[in-house]
Amino acid sequence: MKNLPKIELHHHIEGAAPPSFIRDLAKRKSVDISKVFDESGGYAFTDFWHFLQVYEAATSVLQTPQDYHDLTLAVLQAGAEHGVIYTESFISPDFCGGGDVDAWRDYLAAIEAAANTATRDFGAQMRCIVTPVRHFGPDKARASALCAAETVGEFVVGLGMGGDEKAGKPADFAYAFDMAREAGLHLTAHAGEWGGPASVRAVIDDLRVERVGHGVRAIEDPALVDDLAERGIVLEVCPGSNVALGVYQTWADHPISKLMERGVKVTVSTDDPPFFHTTMTAEYENLARHQDWGGSEFATVNAVAVDAAFCDAETKDALRQKLEGAYD
Structure with missing residues (x-):
């Protein structure tokens, strides 16, 4: 599993930071974030909302473009060790320059160099994928969307939205998504993790997204499942994250296979891998073990991921060549 080529579309750059990286950076900057870690040195949190607090505390030590350069390099190297050949990562201007376009350009240049x-x-x-943080509110989302619109290109390919699904309504962020759409960016948004199937319907109808981050609780609404399948809207599914946070109690309970059987296009990603003690290898091993996946299913999700990726056609063709025959 480890050496098989893999495509990952749902990935938070700060959430992928190895705990040792954040701990060492905090030490160099004399920042006390000891409460972020458990006794074994991993990230410590009790539920999703505590996870958001720990995430933002860990991110607080990432203060310069150089920090993000080093983080990006460390994260992509870690992914490559598990066969990840292409990643679309959520990156927020709120953390990279506070939403200021000029500061964002500096951070972005450092990230792209890495x-x-x-x-x-x-x-x-x-x-x-430039990512407003939902619980930071619509005004900051507009600032992030402006950062995205001003830097759209080969590297900046989309706008997403993460954070607390229970903060406000998707319609509150329609202006930001309209701005991004007009600039030529692709669109995705987190939903259907904590907000239930209605939240999936809302981001589709109000934000007109092409993909949905998580989206797994759509399974609770058969009509919505049929609509997702008919419209070809892709779900960025993160099974290990869902199980770690208690959205589903076990891997066997996860609905990813049922969604596939109903014709919904799904992909597989790690979300925030060190927070949830996972890797792309672990995701695949658990799907094989608990959902009885074989080469056909893994080939399908990677083919869907390439088709749904926000990159240019030339990059997609190169990725298809790397995947060809890998899961036979």
């Missing part, structure tokens, strides 16, 4: 190094050294490509 991504180029990773492509050269590890064969791991990356694209950026």
